Amino acid sequence: MTGAARFPVMHGGHHARTINTRILLTLLPGIAVSLMFLGYGVLLNILVANVCALALEAIASVLRGHKLADSLDDRSALLSATLLALALPAASPWWLLAAASVFSVLIARHAFGGGGQAPFNPAMAGYLFVLLAWPDQFSYTVSAANGLSMAALQQALSDTLGMTVSPTDGLAMATPLAHSAMLPAAPLLEAWQGQGLLFASNTANQWINLAFLGGGIVLLITRTVRWPIPLAMLTGMALMTWLFAGATAIVPQLLNGATMLAAFFIATDAGSAAITRRGRLLFGLLTGCAVIAVRFWGQYPDGVAVAILFANFCAPLLDLLARPRILGHAASHDRETAA
């Protein structure tokens, strides 16, 4: 008697690897559009971040006594690195990416036990770490590296290698998380209220967001990612915008910054988000509201990273408050046993 020895003997065939691979594939349209608008720097970011992530995963698995093949097997390291790369300004210097990766992989991910144990979204933790440590690297000006010419490639390469001394001024967006470069520094709220549906300076961002939205919809249709978090987050953002800036600002807000990337790909990160059914809805709403709050009244360029980290802090509490009532139990089972 060989074969299956544990029950049930049937398995649905779901695998963490296929889930993460699908998410990576659905990122492609967004990456392609980013490439068009932001130049080769996007690809270089992804390349450097993934190389760093692989190296750091190897170190982490040695330190933790795991097999490297096992820890790379589910491809969550690649996904996390790609998200981090997309969050940072295109053609960031390599050391900035490396620093973000070190924090993301070693501290935010493995120090807490890896995978589902990490309480904070590793990509966003890494992003915020370098944002706090080297704010000057987030000047949201892009060198001449945008465009897809040979010269642009050379420029992007020298940016990445950290050889560019003073970045030349540019107009396009450096990173999806840095939309406010296009806006007057303060007060942001008034600036948002004045904006119409299509404003020239944000065209790039709108296309990038639409591309990520497309990928996100594929994720929902294939049920790779469940709908509550993305939809609740977008709803939360729309509600907050409507309340404080009026209905006309809703669509520009939703298509700005890293909204779609965050809603479908970052906030849905399984380990750090809320997990119960109602908890997911609350988590999404909270993230959405926090994004708009940071955008309107905060100091940071885009609310997404801060908002997601904030929601990560709240996730265990949300899960506790929204824990499901077990079938056959009166209202809240564990409160009554605790009493």
Add this chain to the structure above:
Amino acid sequence: MKWRLFKSRMRGGITPETRKRVTLRSRVMPMPLPEKLILPLRHTAHHGAVPIVAAGDHVLKYQRIAEADSELGAAIHAPTSGRISAIEEHNIHDHEAGPCPCLVLIPDGDDKSVDLAPVADFRAQHPQFIYERLLESGLLGHGSGTPLAAKLAQSKSTPIDTLIINAVESEPYVCADEAMLREFADDVVQGAAILQFASAAERCIIACQSGKPGAIAALRNALVGSTTELEILAPGYPRGEEKLLVHQVTGREVPSGQSPAAVSCLVFNAGTARAACLAINQGQPAISRVVTLAGAALRTPKNFEALFGTPVSHLIELCGPDTALHSQTLTGGPFSGTLCSDLSVPVSARLNCVIAATDSEFPAPEAERDCIRCGECIDACPVRLQPQLLYQLSRERDAGLLASHGLDDCIECGACAYVCPSHIPLTDYFRAGRELVQERRQQAELSAHWQDRFQFHQYRLKKDRQQKPVAVKTNPHEKTAAGTENTTAKPALSREAAKADIAAAVARVKARRDNPGDKS
């Protein structure tokens, strides 16, 4: 006749491949007699039957060969005529307790039967008479394996308003009830009426699942002119689980740790209903059931009307097994069954399915990985537990939190393990967790017991000391008091009085601990 389509109150669950079609090609087949029949004398872990025949006796078909040993036991009748060759230990499929004493019957091939006493019109009888007939027939529930009469007896203490006949059979492979219903729907409907009569239930509902066109059509035919209702549930597993079924059909939630009778429902399996019909209308005691023989290692999988006691290997032989491919055998379905290493285990009332599987059919499980907290298990759990949390707590061996997060409510359906992308055998963890909780409860009980005894002992010593004449160091006017106390009859040390005293003392200590301020 009323029926509704796809009424669904169940949340969660899964929709695995059903893999029933091949097996359902054939009708329910009669079975040639095996060389020997093995009849276990234990039905559940602690109850069973006491033999009333001895080794060497010749018995006839339907003859009673063992009496119920208790309220939860059931009588056993000979499935065919033959000679009792021995009473010996034998492996059985459904409890892990190990071998169990069994009657071994060698059929003589004549199949000669005792005279049966059918009841012509059950409605003309008293319900008590019907109940006693069912009790005598030794019927065991086809789902739970507990005696039908014991379940029916619940209707005497609690009024039952809804009787549910469970023909859902949502587990993959298993199609014994579906095949049986296609041919014997009339019997099932009759049996339902008998059970309704005996339990005095107001409504009777037969629950079936969509995707069983043959069974549903047969049931609709049989239900013409009957007050019994038909409820068709949406596809998916584990919709047939007793408590979930009650919830889906009536909207009532069975309270944690109680049986459906707590919400005025009784649930019987469709096979049990048919057996009840045969017991009353034909006078036949329970001697057989329909069993599904499935699996990729069988050339002709089919359903058999199998006599109780038939070795599983006999049934497998009848389906043309491919011995080269046949690598594992399951008794029960792929979710509820167990791996079976001894193929001579007998068919019992509980055994609904035997799967002779190949290696590729149920591949060896993938390596278990870390939980990624994806929440798939939460979505799959029909009881609304948080399996990822219970898994964590099982690993941490935290019995208290396991219990408070509802491990006792887990129905071990395996839906969470089926969807887990990290291939964590969650059900196995929960079984281990259950054992832990059980162990801790026993320890707590024991410690309470010994604490009780210790306190009583202390109390008695104290009382004894008070009642003893204080011999020396007392002043003169207390001496008389002590003397009179000594002469009075020693008050009996009752445990009740002691308990009250101890409780008061404990309360005093607690009050002192809670308000450390007033240490007066």
